[in-house]
Amino acid sequence: MKTFILFVGINVLLCTQLRAQNMPTEYREFIDKAEAFYNQKEYKESARAYALAFDVMGSKGLSRDRYNAARAWSMAKDPDSAFFNLQRIAEKQYYDNIDQISKEEDFNSLHKDKRWKPLLDLISKNNENKLPEGWFRAGSNPGSYFMGMDKGAGKDKNDVITIRSVDKLISGFGTVMQNSPAKKYLGKRIKMTGYLKTKDVDNWAGFWLRIDGEKQAENSLAFDNMKNGKTDRSIKGTTDWKKYEIVLDVSDEATNIAFGALLGGTGQIWFDKIEFEIVDTDTETTGVDR
16 A cells, blocks of 8 residues: 655755755855854954855855855945845845845845845845745756746646746756655655656756765765666656656665756756655666665
């Protein structure tokens, strides 16, 4: 008898914390210093520490750290650097908390700047395209994609998540994903099913499922993205709604289950009706154990 798994939507902040566990130690150390300097009201030193943290990651950083860096730069009376960090999370990481940024007292000095209103307009637009609770944007090149809701475009004319390329040439991929604790499913074999539709996908697309160990993605225990599993089932070109599945074992050492849909290169995908169930060992796995 099949037992269905209910993945309750995870708070977006929790998802961010899970991803933060993968950050290099040096990044985390600079962030800790930046936060300490900020609490001591040494705003310029705080901002510099944030900048060093982002340098460690090749100019990348978590959205919440970019936001706090902008606060530090603003309080250090450097509006250009403050706007740079805010624009970065609004454009590249789809920051959408219009209420938070509007009430942030650290940004009061930015309100009369001509860049303030366009920034709020962009964040408001992101808020309109807000993903359902628990879902967040990621990938090797998320800034090259629009990732949001497409109203009425689902299999049954319901609202669904879409990923659409916005750059003409893209090296990398964008994904919309979730994390879920693995505790209840240790030692079980699980099957993920879902429907996916594509348009003009020049490279490939697909669902993906990953079983993580203690260090999250750095220590994944099993993985399948429909291209790098036991067989290449990746999706290309233009296809109508079709059901796909991934089957993986959840190791006793697993701590997290990550899953989603991805688009590599240009094109557009829509995905819908993702479900999970525990299956017996007669159901063959589709992915690879690591």
